[in-house]
Amino acid sequence: MKHSDPPEKENTNNSSDTNFIRQAIEEDLKANRYDGRVHTRFPPEPSGYLHIGHAKAICISFGIAEDFGGLYNLRFDDSNPLTEESEYVEGIKRDVRWLGFDWKAREYHASDYFETLCEYAVKLIEKGKAYVCDLTPEEMRSYRGTLVEAGKDSPYRDRSIEESLTLFRGMRDGEFPDGSRTLRAKIDMSSPNLNMRDPVMYRILRAHHYRQGDDWCIYPTYDFTHGQSDSIEGVTHSLCDVQFEDHRPLYDWFLEELEIYQPRQIEFARLNLTYTVLGKRKLKVLVEEGHVSGWDDPRLPTLSGMRRRGYTPEAIRDFCNRIGVSKADNLIEMGQLEYSIRDDLNRRAPRVMAVLNPVKVIIDNYPEGQVEMLDAENNPEDENAGTRQIPFSREIYIEREDFMEDPPRKFFRLAPGREVRLKHAYYIQCERVVKDENGEIVEIHCTYDPETRGGWSEDGRRVRGTLHWVSDEHALDAEVRLYDSLFTEREPESTADGADWMQFLNPNSLEILSDCKVEPSLVEATPENRYQFLRMGYFCLDPDTSSEKLVFNRTVPLRDSWAKIQRGQK
RNA sequence: AGGGCGGUGGCCAAGCGGUAAGGCACAGGUCUUUGGAACCUGCAUGCGUAGGUUCGAAUCCUACCCGCCCUGCCA
Numbered sequence: 001m002k003h004s005d006p007p008e009k010e011n012t013n014n015s016s017d018t019n020f021i022r023q024a025i026e027e028d029l030k031a032n033r034y035d036g037r038v039h040t041r042f043p044p045e046p047s048g049y050l051h052i053g054h055a056k057a058i059c060i061s062f063g064i065a066e067d068f069g070g071l072y073n074l075r076f077d078d079s080n081p082l083t084e085e086s087e088y089v090e091g092i093k094r095d096v097r098w099l100g101f102d103w104k105a106r107e108y109h110a111s112d113y114f115e116t117l118c119e120y121a122v123k124l125i126e127k128g129k130a131y132v133c134d135l136t137p138e139e140m141r142s143y144r145g146t147l148v149e150a151g152k153d154s155p156y157r158d159r160s161i162e163e164s165l166t167l168f169r170g171m172r173d174g175e176f177p178d179g180s181r182t183l184r185a186k187i188d189m190s191s192p193n194l195n196m197r198d199p200v201m202y203r204i205l206r207a208h209h210y211r212q213g214d215d216w217c218i219y220p221t222y223d224f225t226h227g228q229s230d231s232i233e234g235v236t237h238s239l240c241d242v243q244f245e246d247h248r249p250l251y252d253w254f255l256e257e258l259e260i261y262q263p264r265q266i267e268f269a270r271l272n273l274t275y276t277v278l279g280k281r282k283l284k285v286l287v288e289e290g291h292v293s294g295w296d297d298p299r300l301p302t303l304s305g306m307r308r309r310g311y312t313p314e315a316i317r318d319f320c321n322r323i324g325v326s327k328a329d330n331l332i333e334m335g336q337l338e339y340s341i342r343d344d345l346n347r348r349a350p351r352v353m354a355v356l357n358p359v360k361v362i363i364d365n366y367p368e369g370q371v372e373m374l375d376a377e378n379n380p381e382d383e384n385a386g387t388r389q390i391p392f393s394r395e396i397y398i399e400r401e402d403f404m405e406d407p408p409r410k411f412f413r414l415a416p417g418r419e420v421r422l423k424h425a426y427y428i429q430c431e432r433v434v435k436d437e438n439g440e441i442v443e444i445h446c447t448y449d450p451e452t453r454g455g456w457s458e459d460g461r462r463v464r465g466t467l468h469w470v471s472d473e474h475a476l477d478a479e480v481r482l483y484d485s486l487f488t489e490r491e492p493e494s495t496a497d498g499a500d501w502m503q504f505l506n507p508n509s510l511e512i513l514s515d516c517k518v519e520p521s522l523v524e525a526t527p528e529n530r531y532q533f534l535r536m537g538y539f540c541l542d543p544d545t546s547s548e549k550l551v552f553n554r555t556v557p558l559r560d561s562w563a564k565i566q567r568g569q570k
Numbered sequence: 571a572g573g574g575c576g577g578u579g580g581c582c583a584a585g586c587g588g589u590a591a592g593g594c595a596c597a598g599g600u601c602u603u604u605g606g607a608a609c610c611u612g613c614a615u616g617c618g619u620a621g622g623u624u625c626g627a628a629u630c631c632u633a634c635c636c637g638c639c640c641u642g643c644c645a
Contacts, residue, residue, distance in 0.1 A: 203643035
């Protein structure tokens with residue numbers, strides 16, 4: 001792989017082209033450190049689904065490789081048979097592919113290196129750098145020492161090489177019970193870096209591995225697997241979370257003692273997002289305890305949830321580019337993510353009309369039984385999007401909140417005596433309202449001006465408000481699901497009083513509107529299509545849709561300066 | 571308390587000894603057949619604090635303060 005040109009800038013509004021990792025790689029290239037190669041990897045454990053934090057990591061590792069004309073691997077770090085399943089590897093692959101990355105044939109599994117890893121272990125034993133230890137887990141913990149006190153050498157530490165070799169073979173051959181012995185690296189029990197205090201390399205564990213079946217009863221630990229896997233794959237730059245900074249000396253120690261190829265590890269800060277949680281274990285709790293409907297619940301920051309909600313891969317990648325890369329702790333505001341999805345969908349999503357909280361409008365002077373087909377542009381941001389025809393008739397629905405009997409100043413919508421424009425249709429003026437016995441408005445009677453077809457008048461009359469609407473007779477019924485943040489706290493995991501994050505679950509994170517009216521063109525909607533419901537936000541069809549019922553998810557509302565004005569008036 | 575890593579506006583983030591980029595948010599305004607979008611303007615005499623070096627410091631030095639991570643046979 002020959003490197004020549006600096007990374008291309010695909011977006012000038014980001015700092016990704018100058019981040020410290022790219023700088024380090026440029027320097028390595030200049031120094032010809034890896035023969036001009038750039039080869040990265042993304043190493044998930046198949047024990048859960050990917051979330052937006054993983055998307056950041058993927059965009060960094062794969063994005064850098066792409067920009068430098070290098071290669072990238074997708075490797076499953078599957079050294080713990082207790083938590084891993086094929087279902088997750090399939091889910092992860094689907095999500096990475098959806099994000100738009102193609103790892104070609106470079107799909108690897110650390111479990112495929114088990115035999116090699118075993119040979120590595122034997123080599124370290126032979127060098128006197130590893131030993132079989134008979135300490136129980138409790139004993140090992142007490143021998144380890146504390147953050148401030150050195151640990152003590154295990155009584156088995158000076159066992160002969162031959163004995164350790166025999167014992168390790170016995171471990172592998174299933175001669176000892178689970179957990180009875182471990183293979184440990186012989187490093188330094190007094191190291192201030194706890195990872196260097198004779199870490200465990202192998203454990204005895206009779207568990208079925210989703211790929212290796214029952215071939216093994218010993219499994220390597222992550223620390224004895226990860227670095228060597230990168231080495232075996234010829235990875236040049238192992239980009240990871242800052243939490244592994246402390247492990248780097250250990251990985252380097254293994255690689256040096258093993259005398260094998262050594263990649264360069266560079267750490268960056270993981271993503272944190274306001275009003276949600278991103279820990280894999282926490283997401284699992286939410287799913288397993290039924291607080292959400294599944295891993296793809298649209299309220300979750302999982303990629304499958306975001307996909308179902310209507311997020312596009314382009315928006316997610318744009319977001320990842322915009323937030324930058326550094327080592328400092330960060331908490332990105334949800335608004336940043338919303339900006340990226342709105343920016344993308346504004347340009348691409350066709351506009352349609354849908355009334356979420358319908359109230360009937362009767363146009364008294366419109367001929368009964370008449371139907372007109374009106375031209376409507378599909379997307380004012382895209383000249384090539386074309387137009388469609390929408391039916392107009394005497395009885396229509398408008399948004400309940402677009403009418404007020406006694407409106408405040410600055411309310412530019414429908415009210416008694418007021419004239420507004422029906423988008424793509426006519427000007428209408430409110431004449432009177434009909435209420436039911438509870439005082440609820442059931443009908444708004446209006447008159448229309450036939451001279452304003454298309455929503456325009458020759459006389460230069462100015463109309464401030466424009467409403468969306470759907471024709472009663474032609475409308476499709478739909479359910480619309482509105483989402484709010486999953487948590488009520490900006491940082492549910494670290495509030496001032498240290499309360500448990502679960503208590504901040506937002507009870508109103510899902511609002512179901514079951515009596516919505518949408519324009520007829522939406523019969524053709526599929527979950528892949530995203531729409532702007534005019535003035536309401538961006539929506540997409542949910543897979544829960546059946547032949548009886550259309551179901552839409554609100555991806556994100558439009559920015560709403562009217563809501564802001566209202567807030568200011570209160 | 572030991573080790574590792576951080577601290578630049580409300581949230582991110584450039585900056586690499588020559589006098590604080592950019593984005594999001596926010597505030598005004600223009601325009602508008604979406605109260606959307608777009609466009610314009612404003613938004614750090616200041617870079618955790620205190621000293622020092624220098625003609626010149628966010629950048630170098632010293633001390634201190636604060637935050638995060640590390641005591642699984644999880645990854």
